Amino acid sequence: xxxxxxxxxxxxxxxxxxxxxxxxxxxxxxxxxxxxxxxxxxxxxxxxxxxxxxxxxxxxxxxxxxxxxxxxxxxxxxxxxxxxxxxxxxxxxxxxxxxxxxxxxxxxxxxxxxxxxxxxxxxxxxxxxxxxxxxxxxxxxxxxxxxxxxxxxxxxxxxxxxxxxxxxxxxxxxxxxxxxxxxxxxxxxxxxxxxxxxxxxxxxxxx
Numbered sequence: 001x002x003x004x005x006x007x008x009x010x011x012x013x014x015x016x017x018x019x020x021x022x023x024x025x026x027x028x029x030x031x032x033x034x035x036x037x038x039x040x041x042x043x044x045x046x047x048x049x050x051x052x053x054x055x056x057x058x059x060x061x062x063x064x065x066x067x068x069x070x071x072x073x074x075x076x077x078x079x080x081x082x083x084x085x086x087x088x089x090x091x092x093x094x095x096x097x098x099x100x101x102x103x104x105x106x107x108x109x110x111x112x113x114x115x116x117x118x119x120x121x122x123x124x125x126x127x128x129x130x131x132x133x134x135x136x137x138x139x140x141x142x143x144x145x146x147x148x149x150x151x152x153x154x155x156x157x158x159x160x161x162x163x164x165x166x167x168x169x170x171x172x173x174x175x176x177x178x179x180x181x182x183x184x185x186x187x188x189x190x191x192x193x194x195x196x197x198x199x200x201x202x203x204x205x206x207x
Contacts, residue, residue, distance in 0.1 A: 002042045004095035004144025006082045006167045025059045032056040042084040045142030045179040047100025070102045082142045095144025096137040111173045118159040137183035
């Protein structure tokens with residue numbers, strides 16, 4: 001599990017593309033301290049398992065399913081990524097609980113700098129639509145954020161300077177694609193309500 005509180009920014013050192021998997025090597029700096037093979041790390045919101053460590057360069061294996069469902073398939077050498085190590089028992093939960101399983105990708109519909117802050121609009125597709133709730137939690141490229149206003153085709157985010165400074169979100173200008181994970185509690189509530197409504201409709205039809 002993760003919190004969406006980004007611990008640092010990594011740089012893609014190399015990508016070895018194979019038939020069934022991409023070996024992605026990332027320079028992680030101090031974030032790699034005491035990291036072990038088999039550990040979980042969130043890379044732009046995607047949970048990956050450490051396959052190899054050489055000094056502070058860490059290699060992960062990303063299978064085709066992961067590459068298709070997220071933006072990891074479009075990464076290239078020199079790109080920056082958000083990093084977060086897995087939550088440990090006793091750690092402070094500063095954001096919200098995340099699994100590292102991307103629900104969908106979405107397009108940045110607008111990016112407007114306002115002083116030291118940024119207002120961003122993210123497009124809504126049919127898969128995301130039921131889960132986008134004003135003031136609800138959402139993870140954008142692994143960053144825990146609060147949803148602002150919600151409209152039929154997009155929702156807004158209001159980004160503070162601290163978030164812009166500590167993550168890669170400052171580079172997500174109009175037209176860029178980002179990874180989306182919905183807060184697990186929101187997913188559970190929406191699924192429960194949907195199930196109850198279907199059951200109610202079924203009972204009404206039988207009468």
